[in-house]
Amino acid sequence: MRRKDREVTDPVKIREIITACDCCRLGLCGGGRAYVVPMDFGFAEKDGHYAFYFHSAKEGRKIGLIRESGWAAFEMDCGHEWVTGPRACDYTSRFQCVMGGGPVTFLETPEEKRAGLNAILRRVGGKDQWEIGEAALDGVCVFRLDVEELTCKVHE
Numbered sequence: 367m368r369r370k371d372r373e374v375t376d377p378v379k380i381r382e383i384i385t386a387c388d389c390c391r392l393g394l395c396g397g398g399r400a401y402v403v404p405m406d407f408g409f410a411e412k413d414g415h416y417a418f419y420f421h422s423a424k425e426g427r428k429i430g431l432i433r434e435s436g437w438a439a440f441e442m443d444c445g446h447e448w449v450t451g452p453r454a455c456d457y458t459s460r461f462q463c464v465m466g467g468g469p470v471t472f473l474e475t476p477e478e479k480r481a482g483l484n485a486i487l488r489r490v491g492g493k494d495q496w497e498i499g500e501a502a503l504d505g506v507c508v509f510r511l512d513v514e515e516l517t518c519k520v521h522e
Contacts, residue, residue: 374462374518377414383462383518384409385489386444390418392511393439393467394431403428407442408485416513419482424507432470438511439467445520459521466516473508476500482508 374380390407393400408419418440422429432438443463450457473479480498483506487496 374520379520380464380516380518381411383444383464383520384416384442386462387442387464388444390420390440390442392420392428393441394428394435396431396434401427401431406486406490408482408487408489410485416516418511418513419485420509420511421483421486422507422509424505429507432472432509436469437467438470439465440511440513441465462518462520464516464518466513468512468514471510471512473510476503479503479506479508482510 374383389404391402391404393402395401405420405422410417410419441463442465443461445460445462447460448457449460473482480503483498483503484494484496488494
């Protein structure tokens with residue numbers, strides 16, 4: 367990161383920013399072209415290591431690119447605020463962002479899928495356990511990104 371004065375390394379602050387974000391953009395690549403897709407997400411953190419959970423249709427461009435590379439980049443941001451001034455160079459924006467990447471694993475067993483979906487629903491629905499039937503589990507793709515690279519930046 368070029369601007370070290372904006373880098374965040376405090377694990378508590380990083381978790382706060384991730385929790386405040388309402389969308390995680392996955393960055394994928396294939397055939398020499400980038401593809402970015404916004405996703406709902408859930409997460410788990412243990413000893414400063416994050417795993418992000420996503421759900422999707424079982425087929426499509428995103429799934430094909432993930433299967434091809436086994437890796438995804440991610441970006442999430444929040445706290446946007448425009449700062450204005452009398453001169454053009456006074457304009458800037460405030461924000462908080464977390465980005466990085468890691469290997470992606472498709473969750474196959476009903477227990478794994480249920481745990482991933484519950485992580486997503488915990489974040490967006492506010493409760494820990496949801497009833498998720500077998501038919502719903504069979505009809506959805508659930509995958510996990512294990513974060514190996516992570517940077518966090520705050521511009522205040």
